[in-house]
Amino acid sequence: MSEEILINVTPMETRVALIENGLLQEIxxxxxxxxxxxxxxxxxxxxxxxxxxxxxxxDIGLERAAFIHSADIAPVGxxxxxxxxxxxxxxxxxxxxGQMIVVQVAKDPIGSKGARLxxxxxxxxxxxxxxxxxxxxxxxQRLENxxxxxxxxxxxxxxxxxxxxxxxxxxxxxxxxxxxAREEMIEDVRxxxxxxxAVERRVGESRDVHVLYRDVPLYMRAMRDLITPHIEKxxxxxxxxxxxISRFIHDFIPEFRNNVELYMGERPIFDLYGIDDEINKALxxxxxLKSGGDLIIDQTEAMTTIDVNTGAYLGSxxxxxxxxxxxxxxxxxxxxxxxxxxxxxxxxxxxxxMIDPEHQRQVLRTLxxxxxxxxxxxxxxxxxxxxxxxxxxxxxxESLGQLLCSECVVCKGRGRLxxxxxxxxxxxxxxxxxxxxxxNDVMLVMASQRVVxxxxxxxxxxxxDLEELIGKxxxxxxxxxxxxxxxxxxxx
Numbered sequence: 001m002s003e004e005i006l007i008n009v010t011p012m013e014t015r016v017a018l019i020e021n022g023l024l025q026e027i028x029x030x031x032x033x034x035x036x037x038x039x040x041x042x043x044x045x046x047x048x049x050x051x052x053x054x055x056x057x058x059d060i061g062l063e064r065a066a067f068i069h070s071a072d073i074a075p076v077g078x079x080x081x082x083x084x085x086x087x088x089x090x091x092x093x094x095x096x097x098g099q100m101i102v103v104q105v106a107k108d109p110i111g112s113k114g115a116r117l118x119x120x121x122x123x124x125x126x127x128x129x130x131x132x133x134x135x136x137x138x139x140x141q142r143l144e145n146x147x148x149x150x151x152x153x154x155x156x157x158x159x160x161x162x163x164x165x166x167x168x169x170x171x172x173x174x175x176x177x178x179x180x181a182r183e184e185m186i187e188d189v190r191x192x193x194x195x196x197x198a199v200e201r202r203v204g205e206s207r208d209v210h211v212l213y214r215d216v217p218l219y220m221r222a223m224r225d226l227i228t229p230h231i232e233k234x235x236x237x238x239x240x241x242x243x244x245i246s247r248f249i250h251d252f253i254p255e256f257r258n259n260v261e262l263y264m265g266e267r268p269i270f271d272l273y274g275i276d277d278e279i280n281k282a283l284x285x286x287x288x289l290k291s292g293g294d295l296i297i298d299q300t301e302a303m304t305t306i307d308v309n310t311g312a313y314l315g316s317x318x319x320x321x322x323x324x325x326x327x328x329x330x331x332x333x334x335x336x337x338x339x340x341x342x343x344x345x346x347x348x349x350x351x352x353x354m355i356d357p358e359h360q361r362q363v364l365r366t367l368x369x370x371x372x373x374x375x376x377x378x379x380x381x382x383x384x385x386x387x388x389x390x391x392x393x394x395x396x397x398e399s400l401g402q403l404l405c406s407e408c409v410v411c412k413g414r415g416r417l418x419x420x421x422x423x424x425x426x427x428x429x430x431x432x433x434x435x436x437x438x439x440n441d442v443m444l445v446m447a448s449q450r451v452v453x454x455x456x457x458x459x460x461x462x463x464x465d466l467e468e469l470i471g472k473x474x475x476x477x478x479x480x481x482x483x484x485x486x487x488x489x490x491x492x
Contacts, residue, residue: 003230007219007245008270009238016222017275024278025373026339029403030218037062037105037115038396039124041213043203044117046099054091057114058103061209064114068103070094072118074133082120082133100207108397111301123192123199123213126224126252127177127185128156130192132199136170143175155182159189168193176227184252223248225375227256234260237269282340282400289333293326297337299401303346306334310352320359323352327363335370344376344395353387364389410483418485420454423447427455428466430489435470442492443472446479451487 004019018026030036042060049056057065070091074082095101107116123130137156139149152173159182160171177185195213202212215221219241227234234249234256236242242262249256263269270276281287287295296307308330310322334349349367354360360383367389371378377394384390397403407413418426427445434443445455455463455476467474479486 002232003228004233004235005222005226005231006269006273006275007222007234007236007238007241008268009219009236009241014218015270015275016218016226017270017273018226019273020373023336024273024275024340025336026342026375027275027279027282027400028218028222029400034403036108036397038108039105039122039215040211041102041104041121041199042211043206043209044101044103045209046095046097046101049091049095049097051090051092056091056095058101058117059209060103060105060115060117061211062109062115064109066103066105066109066115066117067113068117068119072106072116072120074119076119076133081135102203102212107395110395110398110402122172123195124174124224125188125192127174127180128188128192129172129174130196131170131172132168132196134170136172138171139173140175140177143173143178145178148178152177152180152185155180155185156189158182159186162186169196176225178229187252219245220248223253227253231256232259235263235269236260237263278340279400279404282337283405287333287337289326289329291326291329293330295330295333295337297341297343299341299343299399303348304343305348305350306337307350308352320354320356323354324356324359324362327351327354327359328366331363331367332370335367335374338371338378338393339374339376341400342376342397343399344393347391347393349389349391351383351387351389410485417483420450420484421458423451423485423487424454424459427451427487427489428462430487431466431474432470434489434491435472438491440491441472442475444475444477444490444492445487446477446482446490447487448482448484449478449480450484452476452478 002021006017006019008015008017013029013031015030016028017024044058044060044066047057047059047065054070056068058068060066070088073091073094075085075089075094077083101119102121103117103119104121105115106118109115120134121132123132137153137160139153143149143152156171156173160168171189199212202210216224219236223234223245234245236245239262242260246257246260249260265272285296285298287297289295293308293310296309298305298307308327310326330351337343338347351363354363364380364383368380371380374393376396378391380389380391382389408415411417427447431443431445445452447455463474475492479488
């Protein structure tokens with residue numbers, strides 16, 4: 001399996017693409033005016049407590065107040081560590097209006113919702129995640145080798161003892177720590193300890209709402225979070241980003257020194273790999289499968305639905321084998337589309353109906369296997385009686401469609417327009433309504449070109465009958481700035 005990371009840095013935006021076997025798997029985009037806030041730590045102010053929702057709104061300086069649920073607020077004891085109560089305290093016992101509180105962004109603002117916050121603070125490094133308010137020691141579930149797990153746990157316990165950190169917080173060992181040397185782990189522990197000390201100092205510097213810690217730029221997060229032993233090349237198209245990444249690689253992952261490359265070609269790096277075309281495809285509803293089938297992906301406020309169709313695929317064997325082959329291909333394609341589009345929340349998969357239980361199990365196994373590569377946490381249920389698979393994917397930032405697109409000003413998000421015929425009949429009803437109220441002899445209808453053409457052609461006889469019925473003259477004028485659904489009836 002060949003993987004590459006492409007990094008495109010411009011003054012307007014930074015884009016990072018993860019490529020696997022020549023195919024785009026994930027795309028990350030960061031713009032100066034809309035940077036993500038996940039991982040940032042703030043000193044915020046409680047502006048409203050809502051007992052009925054067991055939640056509170058907190059001002060952290062963003063456009064909209066952020067939201068925190070009582071389950072995401074950990075009571076802190078006199079020693080500064082989180083306290084676990086057998087009985088969960090109410091939101092009123094945890095916070096009060098006007099209180100200043102240290103919080104971290106768990107989810108970016110999405111749509112009309114503000115950011116989601118937590119007081120379970122974490123600070124990530126290359127190999128570790130630091131839990132400054134917890135004594136918990138854990139290791140990533142993706143590290144499956146028991147000997148390696150035991151080795152890493154022994155190292156972190158020794159590091160904590162050596163650095164005199166028994167009462168200074170807990171750690172989670174990340175998947176990237178596999179094969180990590182003891183010296184690297186010690187450096188990470190020291191770095192995180194200094195970073196948290198800086199955050200604590202900033203808390204005391206001011207009692208106003210302000211940021212205490214901001215995560216590193218996107219291209220540096222990619223180095224920290226995306227690099228695995230499978231990465232063969234890291235290509236960067238900007239000198240200053242290349243220099244910064246090279247220093248990081250030299251300090252933390254020296255074995256990748258020869259994998260980093262400054263791209264200076266004439267063609268843009270994303271154009272060379274066809275990434276922009278892949279992004280445009282990911283904004284559409286339909287995804288073509290190699291077999292001739294397709295996926296139809298619809299994202300709504302509540303959930304995302306993905307429908308699998310055989311399309312033009314007829315198969316070469318029996319009907320059941322045709323359906324199985326299409327569903328197996330679709331399962332792999334769905335896993336990739338979830339990552340490329342960054343779809344999160346509740347996701348409903350409507351595979352083509354399969355009667356054979358073994359075929360159903362094969363499709364679910366294929367889907368689970370494909371999702372193992374996903375950096376976001378996913379949960380899959382079994383196949384329901386209706387042949388649907390329900391799953392969830394952790395959502396921390398806006399999807400690709402939400403990031404790059406806005407609601408259509410014409411259809412207002414419906415995805416459909418009223419036909420010209422429908423608008424003509426709406427105009428007729430408006431003419432009759434106005435004729436009953438006003439006594440003017442002449443009316444002027446202003447509408448789009450397509451609607452006016454239909455009124456004067458297909459609907460001309462209906463219009464003549466209407467003019468005779470109301471005893472008034474109706475004139476028409478094309479307004480080029482009007483959409484198909486816009487019109488006005490003006491009195492003369």
